Amino acid sequence: MRFFTPSIFSVALLSSSLSAAPVMLHNIQGYGFDEKGQIAEFNHFVFDNQTGKVLARGDKTAVAAYHNAEQIDGKGQTLLPGLIDGHGHVLGLGQNLNRVDLRSSGSEAQAVAQVAAFAKSHPHSQWILGGGWNQVLWPTQQFPGKALLDESISDKPVWLTRVDSHAGWANSKALQLAGITKATIDPPGGEIIRDTEGNPTGVLIDNAMLLLEQHIPQQSEAERLAALNAAFEHLLALGITSVHDAGVDQANLESYQKLRKDNQLPLRIYAMLSATDPNLAGWLNAGPIFDPNELFVARSVKIYGDGALGSRGAALIEPYSDQPGQKGLFVTQPDKLTAVMKLTLEAGFQTNVHAIGDLTNRLVLDRFEQLASKEQLEQGRHRIEHAQIVSPKDIPRFAQLHILPAMQPTHATSDKNMAADRLGIARLRGAYAWKSFVDQGSRIVAGSDFPVELANPFYGIHAAVTRQDQQNQPVGGWLPEQRLTLTQALKSFTLDAAYGAFQDQSMGSLAPGMWADFILVDRDIFKAPAETLWQTKVHQSWVAGQQKYQAQP
Structure with missing residues (x-):
């Protein structure tokens, strides 16, 4: 690792930006990337909160041109580039935050109990929706079925997606509304899990899920x-x-x-x-x-x-x-x-x-x-x-x-x-x-x-x-x-x-000219034991030089 030294290009960029509205974060342990994709360290970080761009980073000398900038004491916190999730499902995440979460369930019976409790606390819901179950983590490691769900909830349709969203678990009411019976043919790219007599057990795989999901009321x-x-x-x-x-x-x-x-x-x-x-x-x-x-x-x-x-x-x-x-x-x-x-x-x-x-x-x-x-x-x-x-x-x-x-x-x-x-x-x-x-x-x-x-x-x-x-x-x-x-x-x-x-x-490295998308966290991840990395907590998140999140004290 090394401290970032501005190139001739970035010095010219800084000179042309002196009329901006700069903000300087100091007393930080900053990490970004240089033009070769290597880690660059810095303890001062300057950005324009009007254009949202990084102006300078480095030691005190590297940011001297901005001595009149608004000063923010970073209090020794670690500053990192804003993190990018390269594959997520934003709407699905938002929906899941308001549905029953079965990620922690240790068995089929425990999952059903969680669903029943959720249904009781949401009496006005037309459908009981949720997900996160993973039969691999249950003692039997077997797919669940509709029987236990039916015992707890028979008057409302229930639909619960597997943790990978490539399978779903329904009660009999949901199967009935979808018209899924013993006679239903598996669609291409999908499978209806069946018992020894050919009856649907309640679990639908991949494209078979669409047979049911098309009957769930659309969100407004x-x-x-x-x-x-x-x-x-x-x-x-x-x-x-x-x-x-x-x-x-x-x-x-x-x-x-x-x-x-x-x-x-x-x-x-x-x-x-x-x-x-x-x-x-x-x-x-x-x-x-x-x-x-x-x-x-x-x-x-x-x-x-x-x-x-x-x-x-x-x-x-x-x-x-x-x-x-x-x-x-x-x-x-x-x-x-x-x-x-x-x-x-x-x-x-x-x-x-x-x-x-x-x-x-x-x-x-x-x-x-x-x-x-x-x-x-x-x-x-x-x-x-x-x-x-x-x-x-x-x-x-x-x-x-x-x-x-x-x-x-x-x-x-x-x-x-x-x-x-x-x-x-x-x-x-x-x-x-x-x-x-x-x-x-x-x-x-x-x-x-x-x-x-x-x-x-x-x-x-x-x-x-x-x-x-x-x-x-x-x-x-x-x-x-x-x-x-x-x-x-x-x-x-x-x-x-x-x-x-x-x-x-334009983003990902915190180099001058890039978007000032950055976060402040509670530890120096490059000095913390590797086994504790998952415990890192975010104090602040900034996007284009504007603070978008502040942790509660």
Whole structure:
């Protein structure tokens, strides 16, 4: 590490900005990145609270031109670039904050008890909605069923999504309203889990979920805006100043545009438009949505490849080790996937494809190679979202084709208890392989996939550095050869995530001329024990030189 020394360019930039309204933070331990992507330290930080841009950083000498700036004593706190979540679901997060949360449930019976208590405290709800359950963490490790739900709630429909959002659990009332019976045929890319007599058990996988979810009443605009604002508040409290929102539909897009028009977006949204929305062709014809202040940008499309590992929906080259004959599901059938990728590439949009299983990752890499020119690949910064299980021989193709892996470190620490069961030992060599990607020069766009995982980015940084859960298990880390350094992990949540949105020249490093998106935290993460990284607390979050969050004393 070193203290930042302004280049000739940045000195000229500073000189031209002396008429701005500068604010100087001093008595801080600051960390950013230099022009080579290396950590740069500083103890003074100057920004313009009118333009929202960084003016200078470094030691006292480096900021001497701003001796008349408004002074703020940082009181020894650590200052970091605002953290970027490269793959989240903002509306889903906001909705979940007002639904029953089953993430902590230790059994099916415990989950049902939580649902029943929630229903009792929300007597006016038409539907009882929630999620977060994970049968892998229950003693039986078996999917739940409708029987216990029916005993507790029979007069209202209940719909509870699995933690990965690739499966859902319904009571009989919800199945009845959706018309799902023994005679219902599994849709392409989906599965209705059935008992030995062929009756639906209540669990629906991937595209089968749509059979039920289309019957859930749509949110009003007011409810949608309230959910978004709840999510914004939650994210800013965690130090997240920018989100790549993975899968925005027409209603959500309109809400974002309204918030931006009314200057009500407190953080940055980089929207991936949902490929399943009927308006896709119209969006592509209209072209990308840009914003000079980069608070709302929509220039990418999220395409859905396969399901998730926990529900055995991830599409694999060879069958699941714990369920012979099952190879997973294509949520979008290969021919349709090819057509949509071709459409988005030809429209000049960044193409971001959800791929978890090794078969889907290979298929998507093949399609990029077949459909895109060398120039499109070099300039497009196209992405594979998750890149979770990749055949080792396919990992180098990401670098060769200039495809960015958009990965979520906490997926590894959440999945470590079942990944070997699903995949066997051999396939783990290409699973959650962050260091293999970094070592070949790939820039990882890091995120959390909230609300699938908790949104706290320090949980992700901790997982990337230690390959351990918050109980420091397993000892030495799970697949520890794939650990990242703290610098690499922080870069993946800042500068490299910004690169994945074509925004690395304006955010992620805190260099002069960049947006003054920064956070103040309670510890120097580069000096704290690695096992405590997840405990980092955010004191303040700033976006474009404006304070957006202040922790309560």
